[in-house]
Structures are given as structure tokens and as C-alpha cells.
Amino acid sequence: MKYVDEYRDGELAKGVAKEIARQAHPDRVYRLMEFCGGHTHAISRYGLEDLLPANVQMIHGPGCPVCVLPMARVDMAIACVRDPRVTLCAYGDLMRVPGSQSSSLLKAKAEGADIRMVYSTLDAIRIAENEPNREVVVFAIGFETTTPPTALAIRMAQRKGLKNFTILCNHVMTPPAMHAILNGASDGDEAPVRIEGFVGPAHVSTIIGTRPYEPFARDYGKPVVIAGFEPLDVAQAILMLVHQINDGRADVENQYVRAVTREGNAKAQAAIAEIFETRESFEWRGLGFLPSSALRLRPTFSAYDAELRFGLTARPAKDNPACECGAILRGAKKPRECKLFGTLCTPDTPMGSCMVSPEGACAAHWTYGRFRESEAQRVREVA
Numbered sequence: 001m002k003y004v005d006e007y008r009d010g011e012l013a014k015g016v017a018k019e020i021a022r023q024a025h026p027d028r029v030y031r032l033m034e035f036c037g038g039h040t041h042a043i044s045r046y047g048l049e050d051l052l053p054a055n056v057q058m059i060h061g062p063g064c065p066v067c068v069l070p071m072a073r074v075d076m077a078i079a080c081v082r083d084p085r086v087t088l089c090a091y092g093d094l095m096r097v098p099g100s101q102s103s104s105l106l107k108a109k110a111e112g113a114d115i116r117m118v119y120s121t122l123d124a125i126r127i128a129e130n131e132p133n134r135e136v137v138v139f140a141i142g143f144e145t146t147t148p149p150t151a152l153a154i155r156m157a158q159r160k161g162l163k164n165f166t167i168l169c170n171h172v173m174t175p176p177a178m179h180a181i182l183n184g185a186s187d188g189d190e191a192p193v194r195i196e197g198f199v200g201p202a203h204v205s206t207i208i209g210t211r212p213y214e215p216f217a218r219d220y221g222k223p224v225v226i227a228g229f230e231p232l233d234v235a236q237a238i239l240m241l242v243h244q245i246n247d248g249r250a251d252v253e254n255q256y257v258r259a260v261t262r263e264g265n266a267k268a269q270a271a272i273a274e275i276f277e278t279r280e281s282f283e284w285r286g287l288g289f290l291p292s293s294a295l296r297l298r299p300t301f302s303a304y305d306a307e308l309r310f311g312l313t314a315r316p317a318k319d320n321p322a323c324e325c326g327a328i329l330r331g332a333k334k335p336r337e338c339k340l341f342g343t344l345c346t347p348d349t350p351m352g353s354c355m356v357s358p359e360g361a362c363a364a365h366w367t368y369g370r371f372r373e374s375e376a377q378r379v380r381e382v383a
């Protein structure tokens with residue numbers, strides 16, 4: 001398939017991997033964070049780590065929207081849908097994200113709450129139109145990629161005069177999370193993880209462009225290479241980072257030139273700016289409360305704000321103390337370092353958010369990485 005097969009060519013990938021191994025100096029370690037969950041998934045699915053030399057290490061980042069959603073926001077959605085007038089519309093992955101006291105949307109649905117899985121905000125618009133007696137609330141999550149569709153849904157609801165359509169807004173922004181990763185956890189009790197460079201997000205960057213990453217190169221001295229989601233995209237981005245590090249450069253480079261520009265998508269940015277404003281602070285699972293890191297509806301669109309309509313507030317909730325999602329989302333640990341991984345916590349019984357979405361580090365490692373680990377172990381034993 002055009003634009004897919006050529007980016008999954010195994011022979012080409014081996015060639016890029018050989019070049020990475022040739023360029024990587026044996027006396028240094030290259031610790032590279034792939035910020036985005038889509039890249040984490042691609043790295044696990046295509047076994048890219050197996051192709052890298054041992055001193056080029058990938059660190060998973062917090063760029064999985066389901067993973068960074070804190071329990072308090074899941075609890076808010078459940079509190080909202082306890083109102084018998086409410087129909088909550090949510091994307092499928094959200095159904096199993098753990099809230100506090102072992103709750104989840106899936107359990108609330110089983111107990112009778114009206115929760116419907118949707119594929120887009122337009123599905124929710126249709127429900128609101130067809131069922132005017134229901135209060136339709138969209139549980140909106142995601143980074144800059146999914147914010148424009150939410151903005152367009154609000155515009156559409158306004159145009160159609162829908163009075164029964166609101167948004168529970170949890171849209172977050174990528175650059176503040178990258179700042180947090182480089183500065184350490186917001187509570188200040190953990191040193192930042194050591195990172196030499198970032199593989200920058202693909203879809204997010206189609207919206208915001210490459211310009212917002214420039215401070216990470218300029219002020220922190222960290223190279224950023226924006227990469228597409230196919231395995232050859234990621235491999236090439238890793239090679240570009242290795243080159244930059246070897247040269248002592250810290251630039252923002254764009255591997256994903258077929259979709260990303262420096263300025264990004266002006267129309268999508270305008271739609272976001274029209275409907276949303278920045279929150280002073282927002283809680284991220286694993287990163288704590290980050291200033292200016294998330295969006296809410298502007299006062300002119302407050303009629304579509306579920307938090308205001310239903311008087312919802314976020315109440316503090318603690319993650320399962322045995323779950324290492326926080327450390328994994330900060331890049332401080334790997335899934336296999338959690339003692340619940342593959343025992344109490346599997347995709348069927350997720351104890352933490354990183355085991356829910358395919359973009360989550362634990363789910364990706366469960367689905368792909370653990371088999372390779374056991375194969376490597378078997379080969380070692382036979383040898």
C-alpha cells in the first residue's frame with residue numbers, strides 16, 4: 001500500500017539500524033525519549049529496540065492521552081453520568097481506565113449508567129440531535145491532535161442550536177509535558193530522567209508544527225526530531241538524533257516532512273484558539289499538576305461546559321500504590337519493573353492506565369515486547 005509499505009521495508013530498516021550502530025560511539029550512551037504513545041506502540045510492534053545497539057536506548061514518554069488522564073478526571077466523568085439525565089459519550093479506550101476505589105466507566109455502565117462508546121464527536125452530536133431529552137456529555141481527552149475535532153463539534157452544536165450537548169474537557173498540551181519531563185516531577189521530589197534527545201510526536205506536530213519544540217533545543221540543549229509513526233520513520237529519526245548528538249548539535253529537525261511543517265495547521269490552531277483557553281493548572285497522571293498544560297472552554301462557550309452545567313469538581317484521588325504508571329510516564333521505569341505487570345495487571349485486568357490503551361507502554365510491552373524477551377531468554381539458555 002502506497003505510503004505504508006515503503007515505510008515498513010524490513011531490509012531498509014536493517015540498513016538504517018546498521019548505520020545507527022556504525023554512528024553510535026561505543027563509549028557513550030544515547031538515551032532518547034519517544035514522547036508519543038504512537039511511537040511507543042510502533043517501537044514495540046516492529047521490534048525496533050531489537051535492532052538498536054545496546055547503547056542506544058529508548059525511553060517511553062507520557063504522550064498517551066489515556067495514560068496521563070488522572071483518576072480524579074475519571075471520577076468526575078463517573079459522577080457526571082450518575083445523573084440519570086446524562087448520556088456520557090466516550091472513546092472505547094476510556095472505558096477501562098481505572099478511577100478511584102476500583103471504579104471505571106465500564107463498571108459504571110454495568111451498573112446501569114448510560115455510557116456509549118463513540119468513534120468521533122460527531123457521533124455524540126447525532127445522539128444529542130436524536131435524543132433531545134438526554135443530556136449528552138462528551139468525555140473529551142487527548143493532545144493537540146484531538147482538540148480540533150472537539151472544537152468543531154462545539155461549533156456544530158452551536159450552529160444546530162443544541163441545548164443538550166456539553167463537553168467534559170480534558171484536552172492537554174504537549175510542550176508543557178516535555179518541560180516537566182526535563183525539569184523533574186512537579187512535586188520536586190524526583191530528579192529529572194537523563195535524556196539526550198526527543199523523538200517528537202507525529203500527529204500532534206501536524207497541528208502545532210515544529211516551532212513549539214524550538215525552546216527544547218535552544219534552552220535545554222536537547223535535540224528534537226519529529227517523526228512519523230511507521231517503523232522506518234522512527235528508525236530514521238533515531239539516526240538523525242544520533243548524528244546531532246555526535247555533532248554536539250541541538251536542533252529541531254523534521255523527519256515527517258510529508259505531513260508536518262514549521263507552522264503547523266493554521267485552521268486547526270484557529271479553531272482551538274476560538275473555543276478554548278489555557279487552564280492555570282491541570283493534573284497529569286505521573287507528572288502531577290502542571291501549569292498551563294491543559295485547555296478549558298472559553299467563557300463565551302460556557303453553555304457547552306459540562307463542568308459548569310453539572311457542578312463537577314476534581315477531587316484528589318491516589319493511584320494504586322503498587323502501580324508504577326507514574327514512574328513509567330516520567331521515563332523513570334520500564335513496564336517490566338512493575339511487580340504487577342503480567343500478574344495482577346494485564347489488558348483484561350488493568351490496574352493502571354498504561355495497560356489500557358494500545359499506546360500505553362505496559363500494554364505495548366504486554367502485546368509485543370514480552371514475547372521477544374522470553375525468546376531472548378530461551379536463546380541465552382540454549383547457548
Ligand code: SF4
Nearest residue numbers: 324325338345352362
Ligand atoms: S503493569 Fe499495570 S500496574 Fe504496573 S505500571 Fe503498568 S499499568 Fe500500572
